[in-house]
Amino acid sequence: MPTHDQPGSTLPRRQLGRALREAREGVGFTLEQAAREMEMSKTALIRLEKGHNEKVRVRDVEGFGRLYELDAGRIEALKALAEQTSTRSWWQRARHLIKPGFDTYLGLEVGADHLHIYQPLIIPGLLQTAEYARAIERPRPLEPRDTPEDLERRVDLRLRRTAILTRQRNPTTAEFIVHEGALHTAVGSPAIMAAQCRHMADMSTRANITIRILPFLAGFPGDWNPVLPYIILDFPASSREFGAEPPVVHTETTIGTMFFEDAEDVGVYRDIHHSLQSAALPTQASRDLLRQVARRYER
CATH class of the missing domain: 3.30.870 (Endonuclease; Chain A)
Incomplete structure (x- = not known):
């Protein structure tokens, strides 16, 4: 459980979603295209990009990183954010x-x-x-x-x-x-x-x-x-x-x-x-x- 000095899980979720959306747009993928390539629904991808998913699988983030042609360092940073999203906040x-x-x-x-x-x-x-x-x-x-x-x-x-x-x-x-x-x-x-x-x-x-x-x-x-x-x-x-x-x-x-x-x-x-x-x-x-x-x- 995080202390009061630590951010809750909402902010990392939003940061991760924003980074994935910018990466998708950077390579010109539509929501439909990216969702189809990752074998998920468009609605699920929208929730991910808006930071609404309480649990984000690290392997999915790695898959998106490769799909969007991100370098290894960027993918590792995104995976680190994904690991933070599962942190239980003190009010849960x-x-x-x-x-x-x-x-x-x-x-x-x-x-x-x-x-x-x-x-x-x-x-x-x-x-x-x-x-x-x-x-x-x-x-x-x-x-x-x-x-x-x-x-x-x-x-x-x-x-x-x-x-x-x-x-x-x-x-x-x-x-x-x-x-x-x-x-x-x-x-x-x-x-x-x-x-x-x-x-x-x-x-x-x-x-x-x-x-x-x-x-x-x-x-x-x-x-x-x-x-x-x-x-x-x-x-x-x-x-x-x-x-x-x-x-x-x-x-x-x-x-x-x-x-x-x-x-x-x-x-x-x-x-x-x-x-x-x-x-x-x-x-x-x-x-x-x-x-x-x-x-x-x-x-």
């Missing part, structure tokens, strides 16, 4: 408790080196205290088979994610824009909300974390209104052979998740983020507001 045992698609996001989150997060509704998961998370994860009427142990495992899952921000070696850089309304949406008791606001203020003093509050008075900045929650993930250049994984935008709905990978779509979200940045309070003013709201809850 709790997959049945995770929304569809969110395990894919977790695999990307642990491999990202920079996150831009906007949350207008609740406190972002990476900033939640245990009591706030527990109040969010209260027993769900739509999941009557939930046990108290399941609830605690969901809370633990939320809290373990935060290690990417607080680990000593290479902590992830994260910029949060949180709408002021999330601070005034009572989750649990006033004491829970007070502690949550103070926790955010304290987290914002870390060098790798920026937290800015979008005030009520800002209205709806920019031309995209209203803006739903999103996370922009940027990745480091993990190896000389494969370079950096292209950025991804993750959005979450009540029943599932969506990913936007097209460069134009990612660019739109960066424009949205810049608009929200321009309307949000500065970091110190945001920290002061968080502590002010905490005092109100305490009273």
